[in-house]
Amino acid sequence: MLKGISPILSPDLLHILASMGHGDEIVIADGNFPSANYGQRLARLDGHGVPEVLQACLDLIPVDQYTVQPIVLMEVVKGDPVVPTIWDDYKKIISETDELFTDKGKKINDSIEMMERFAFYERAKKAFAVVATGETAIYANIIIKKGVV
Secondary structure, eight states, X not given: OXXXXXXXXXXXXXXXXXXXXXXOEEEEEOTTSOGGGSSSSEEEETTSOXXXXXXXXXXXXXXXXXXXXXXXXXXXXXXXXXXXXXXXHHHHHHHHHOHHHHTSOOOGGGGEXXXXXXXXXXXXXXXXXXXXXXXXXXXXXXXXXXXXX
């Protein structure tokens, strides 16, 4: 057991986070995302939701300050009436956790790129890692580009 590190982070995910370099991307995926087919590495946290995993990861890594939109969300497919309220949770977590937003006053909405579903999948293929969660909310997938510690 380590002090100060969320117990939901598995040894595999801790290794992934420590191995990531500046500009590497990590996908935190909902339970519907085809996680095993994407990313170069896979960490499974099936018993947890995306918000708690996002919080735990951002306690250890910063968001890239040199990229205009270091956060990517999968946009709702045209015609789908779903309104992903979980995105508000993400904005709150990121705004309260990351120095880029807490200390420098950067606006969270300006830092988020909305990406079409299949373009999101293509980007996920190039990600350093994918974290598979048990999140049941749809359109709950998020990509974070790691910054400089």
